[in-house]
Amino acid sequence: MGEASTSTRGHLHIVEDPADSAELARLVSSLADRARGRVVCHTTPGCSTDEQLASDLLVAVGKRFDALRFERVRRGAWELSEVWMVAEDVVDLFVLRAHALPLQLLHALGEMSRRNGIETWLIDSSRDAGAGVLDRMRAARWSPTRFRTRWESARNSADRLPRDQTPYPELPSDGFLTFRATCRRLLVPGDFDRVDALYRESMATTIAWLKPRRARPRAHDVDDSLERDAIAAQIQRLLSDAASTSEALVRFRAAQAACFLDGWFIDFHPTVVDTACGMAPLGPELCPASANRLRRLCGPVSTAAMALRLATSMRSEILCRLNIDDLADDGGGVTIEGQLMAVPDHARSLVRAHLVARQRQGGSGADPFFVGGNSGGRSNASALRNIVRSASRKTGLSVGARDTVAMNAGGWLLARGARIHRMRVAPAVHA
Amino acid sequence: MNRRLISERCRAAGTAVHEVAKRAGLDPIPLLFGENPHEDDRMPFGVLRTLSRLLDVSVDELMDSDPTPAADPADDVRLEAALAAVPDGLTRDALSQGLGWPLERVERTVASLEARLRATGRRIRRVGSHAYVLGPNLSVLTSAERARLQRADRKGDAAADYRATEMVFGIVSGWRWEAYYEADPDSIQILREQCLVESHRNQLDISADVAFSLQLDQPHLRSSLTASEPR
Numbered sequence: 001m002g003e004a005s006t007s008t009r010g011h012l013h014i015v016e017d018p019a020d021s022a023e024l025a026r027l028v029s030s031l032a033d034r035a036r037g038r039v040v041c042h043t044t045p046g047c048s049t050d051e052q053l054a055s056d057l058l059v060a061v062g063k064r065f066d067a068l069r070f071e072r073v074r075r076g077a078w079e080l081s082e083v084w085m086v087a088e089d090v091v092d093l094f095v096l097r098a099h100a101l102p103l104q105l106l107h108a109l110g111e112m113s114r115r116n117g118i119e120t121w122l123i124d125s126s127r128d129a130g131a132g133v134l135d136r137m138r139a140a141r142w143s144p145t146r147f148r149t150r151w152e153s154a155r156n157s158a159d160r161l162p163r164d165q166t167p168y169p170e171l172p173s174d175g176f177l178t179f180r181a182t183c184r185r186l187l188v189p190g191d192f193d194r195v196d197a198l199y200r201e202s203m204a205t206t207i208a209w210l211k212p213r214r215a216r217p218r219a220h221d222v223d224d225s226l227e228r229d230a231i232a233a234q235i236q237r238l239l240s241d242a243a244s245t246s247e248a249l250v251r252f253r254a255a256q257a258a259c260f261l262d263g264w265f266i267d268f269h270p271t272v273v274d275t276a277c278g279m280a281p282l283g284p285e286l287c288p289a290s291a292n293r294l295r296r297l298c299g300p301v302s303t304a305a306m307a308l309r310l311a312t313s314m315r316s317e318i319l320c321r322l323n324i325d326d327l328a329d330d331g332g333g334v335t336i337e338g339q340l341m342a343v344p345d346h347a348r349s350l351v352r353a354h355l356v357a358r359q360r361q362g363g364s365g366a367d368p369f370f371v372g373g374n375s376g377g378r379s380n381a382s383a384l385r386n387i388v389r390s391a392s393r394k395t396g397l398s399v400g401a402r403d404t405v406a407m408n409a410g411g412w413l414l415a416r417g418a419r420i421h422r423m424r425v426a427p428a429v430h431a
Numbered sequence: 432m433n434r435r436l437i438s439e440r441c442r443a444a445g446t447a448v449h450e451v452a453k454r455a456g457l458d459p460i461p462l463l464f465g466e467n468p469h470e471d472d473r474m475p476f477g478v479l480r481t482l483s484r485l486l487d488v489s490v491d492e493l494m495d496s497d498p499t500p501a502a503d504p505a506d507d508v509r510l511e512a513a514l515a516a517v518p519d520g521l522t523r524d525a526l527s528q529g530l531g532w533p534l535e536r537v538e539r540t541v542a543s544l545e546a547r548l549r550a551t552g553r554r555i556r557r558v559g560s561h562a563y564v565l566g567p568n569l570s571v572l573t574s575a576e577r578a579r580l581q582r583a584d585r586k587g588d589a590a591a592d593y594r595a596t597e598m599v600f601g602i603v604s605g606w607r608w609e610a611y612y613e614a615d616p617d618s619i620q621i622l623r624e625q626c627l628v629e630s631h632r633n634q635l636d637i638s639a640d641v642a643f644s645l646q647l648d649q650p651h652l653r654s655s656l657t658a659s660e661p662r
Contacts, residue, residue, distance in 0.1 A: 177599060177627055181640035203646060257645050261603070265596050421593060423600050 009091075009117035012110050012139035014098075015147045020125040024144050028094050028123060030155045034062065037091030038154070043101060053105050054081040058298050061088050067298035070394070080298060082112050083360070087300070087331070087353035090118050098122035103133050110137065121147075168246035169195065176256035176266075195250055202238055202254035209234050210262045225410070228420040231264060233339035233409035235418075240311060240342035245283025252282060252418075259420075268418040282416050284344065286310040291347040293395045304354035305370065305384055306391040308334060309399055311343045313406040313415050316381040316388065322369040327355050337408040432474075432494060440486040455482045506536070507544040511565065514555070520564030594618060599627055602637055603647070 017024050032040040041060040047053050051068070054077035059065050061084045068077055085093070093113070098106065099122075106122070113120040121142075124134045142150070169191035172182040183195050213227075235255050242248035256266045268282075284290075286307060297303050308319055314336060326335045331352030332343050343351050358369065372379035392399050406412045413420070441448050452459035455478055476490075483490045513526060521529070526537045541555065541563060548554050554568040569577065595618055619635070622628045629638045642648040 176644065177596070178640045178644050180644035180646075184643070200646070260596070260600060261645060263600070265593060265600070267593065423597050 009119060010114040011119055012113060012137060013119065013121045013142055014134050014137065014139045015121060015123045015142045015144065017123060017125050017144050018127050019144075020127075021144060024123070024147070025096060025125075027148060027151065027155060028096055028121075031092075031094060031151055032060075033154075034088060036154075037089050038094070039085075039088070039090050039092075040094045040096065043095060043097050045097075045100070047100070047105070048102055050078045050105060050108060053101065053108075054078045057081040057093075058084060060093070061085065061090070062292065062295040063298045064296045067296065071297060071299045071302070073298060078108065079360070080300075080357075082116065083300060083353055083356050084298070085112065085118060086116050086356050087349045089349070090116075092119045092121065094121045094123065096123050097125055099124040099126040099132050099134055101133075103136065106134065106137060110139075168244045171195070171246050171249055176253045176260065179253040180257075198247065198250050199254045202251040203258045205238060206234065206255045206258035207261070210258060214262060224422050229337070229339055229408055229410045231259060231266075231420055232413040233341055235266075236312070236409055236412050237340070237342040239282070239284070240344045241346075242284050243287055245281060248283045260423075263423045265421040265423050266413075266418055267421060268416075282418075285313075286344055286347050288346045290397055291344070291350065293397055294347070294350055294391070297391060297394060300354035300357045301370065302387055302391040302394075303350040305387045306395070306397065306399075307343060307347050307350040309388050310397070311347065312336060312341045313412045315407060316384040318407055320368075320370050320379050320381050320384045323366045324355065324358055324363050324369050325365050327351065327369060329355070331355055339409040341409060341412070433492065436488060436492060437482075437486060440488060451482070451485050454485060457482070503540075506532075506540040507547055510537075510540045510544050511548075514563060514565035518564070520556075520558050520562050522559075523561040523563070526563075595622055595625075595627070598622060599637060599641065602628060602635060603645070 015024070029040055029042075031038050039060040041056050043056050044052060047056060055065070055068055058067055058077075058081050061081075063084070064070055067073075068080075073080060093109075095101075095109065101109075109120055109122075112118065122134060122137075122139070124132065126132045126134075169187055172179065172186050174182040180196065180199055183199075184192055187195060213230075235252065238251050238255055239248045242251055252268070256268065259266055286294075290310065291307070294303055294306055297306075305319065308314065308322075309316075312334065318336060322334065322336075328334070328348075329352075331348035331350070332345065333340050334343065334351070335341075354369070358367070358371075363369075363371075368378035370379035370384055371377060372383045388399055391397070406415050410420075437451070438448060441451055449459035457478060479490050479493060483493050486493070509530060510526065513530060514521060523534060523537050523541075526532070527534050530537070532540070545555050548568070552568050552571055553565060556564050556566045558564050572580075594615075598615075598618060599622065619628070623630075626638050627641055628635050630636075637645075637647070639648070
């Protein structure tokens, strides 16, 4: 985000509200929308140190109010808050009752804004607004009326939620050969339209992915394990953004249909999931609700390790081998054993935070993603396992009683009870 | 017929049972001592109505089979659970031994459960001599519904069967399905019963459901894939 400091962003704005209007405070509070990069910081009365302000900023991005103490973060609180501001793609930061902050903290906020391209809005509610400490700062000045004009439409904007939150309909238990037809028969029309739109989209995505691979020459005795891993990774990417088990099933059935037409049979039987034996549900283990619980933690190592574990089902031995360049810049993907696996959109900031932290430590390229111990060398599996368990206890998110079996994308699919079989070579079906 | 109630009402009215029987036009002996429910069932309704007026009870109360005590509501729930646990049914003796009840209590509870289930989708069927099984109350379903339910039940998840799926794949891909039929006619038959394949003009093709689910129901996609020509 360093390059943002040279952009047109990263300015300070001061909203002068000498009336200390409750209406303005309500407007500012209502602007909080993490999906759109807007966070609101409610400063604690008497906030006078950078650690205290850092704690307030961390709360603004979704952390526990006592996260620093709870996770025993002893130093670097301010840097930590900046890491999370960057990881969460904060575009606008609103600070209520900013007039009560000491000048040095206001300058620190200004520096952070400039470095990271964050528009920071300081709400000056003092009676002598315009003549207090904020007056000494170089910033654009806004009257309450002008501010309301600027932001009122944002408060009333529709679809604040990132996706349709209505519950997904109950689905038939048919296999993929008749799934869509049975949905049409058994679901009410509105529900079927919703399911079918997703089914067609998922099938089209999978067919498009398979198409260039179909042109490759293929001999009957070729070891198909690499291809199976690639298919498994594609299915993981397809399912990663599913918000529910039902939605995941629709995507999966569509993928099965598309792969079938290409000569692959993905054998899958929904069973009772036994997480004690390393099995995982087909549905999202890192759904939006789980991501929000994980977001309450402030330690980037914890959130990244837990998010990657839930998104990919990989064993700690695999995760500790990750290098920095195995991670996508936005935290939305990770390459494992040569296959790209996805981290859902709503959770990528949880991985990105640690990526930002590592980069600020000077890490890059083939440097380890997870470091540990006094030497700062690559973390070992045991340490990573402990980090995941600790995060699991603190958030109440389960990772199963045992480490999972997944060593690669194929293992991810196996952990969900699905197996890929090659059927006999056939001509292409979809042009 | 509730003879105990009849005796009680006669005593309360200060009259004898045979007097009541005479006024109702009945033979007093069966009224006093009769235990044949079929005889009671054949009693004319007019006589029952006269009897009910003489005794100041309702016809229902008159015809409720005795005796006290009425089955404990918890008993018929337990009996229902016991019968549900053994789908093949249980004899009265087995129920008596299993639940630790005297035979009379079993009988009483069976009657109580029968009455409770009358308005539900299940009923107790008497099979053999003093044996009971819990089964569906098919009278609440139409014959069309029953037929559709049977067809739906037969349709399983053939995709679970690798061989069956490969057969469907072969048909989709235009392979010579006759070779499959010669080698494994039973599997073809199963695919037909599971509505995954169907015959058109002596040719085997995927069913409309499969075509729709695989999005092969669009003519421009399907035209090159029919299994009409042997390979």
